[in-house]
Amino acid sequence: MRNATEIVKHVDFSQARPAVQQQPASIDEGTAQVVNSLFNELKSIFPAWKQAWPDDEALKRAKRSWIKGLMAAGIHSLEQIRFGLMTCRASGQDFAPSVGKFVEWCQPTAEQLGLPPTEKAFQEAARNSHPAVGQGARWSHPAVHHAATESGLSNLFRLNEDAGRKLFERNYSIACRMVAAGQPLREIPKALPSEVSTPAKPETVQSELAKMRAALGRRS
Template identity: 30%
Template structure:
């Protein structure tokens, strides 16, 4: 990781780690903060940082790059998710969502609010819920769609007036009324 940082961020690297003591201390500090993460994940995060940042990343930056991004988890960007939530037909639970997070963010934002409020007001509300739910997904939570109630196999028919009187009498007898 440090060798790649030195090649890519040459001037920043030499300024940050100007002498062997600083470099040694930095490596110990980075190791203590990254030792709980698999080496292949750290290397992938290093490559991602090199692709996405023009500045030498910090420990916190590498930790952030160690988390999977939304695209890797199948999560659409927040605006696409917002549009999907606004355009989904009723019943919402039966719609084929691109990801359950979109459904849960829409439900948390209130379907009526999304449908009846202008985008400049509704989108920030949806985005806040969506970002929270995406973070939960990144932390390993599995989201499920609500289950639909099945139609009962037997459909009861109304009682005849005579059967209704008979049941009513039976209830009165049981309750001593």
């Protein structure tokens, strides 16, 4: 999968044209196809796309602007762009979105990633933030645990509901983006066993053995 940063490094937008064969020879053909395919997809989704890009010159400027916008927003993988295109298709709109709106659509929802909805995740984090829960906390997904830990369990417990929700939602949004980008999350700590055995002291062991020998000697 190509990285958006690699795309920008290799594409000369000052000479870019919609058709791949019109790209200068110095541009990698695969890179040109990736850039052009994004805009071809947008044109196929939005019938009124010419309102935004009426000619080749406008399209060239749009490509330059969009790639800069995607990079600035941290859209670095084609998987994120795929989510954006999925939302474009579901929008039902005729007009192409702005780069800012497309960036927003590139951020998949928790549900799209198979994660608990934000409100459900917050309620789970709020429950597990209670000191009485401690090591017995159960987490439905590492993303929920990650967001709760980043928010601070003590903060979620002591803050009022609105403030705690706002704090958690911000960190859960970040965790969702990490999942979408394949980045590692905080590991959920393993629960401690209900009973922890401690080894007996050597002198205690010797004393018990002596008692056993004495008892056996009386029986013989």
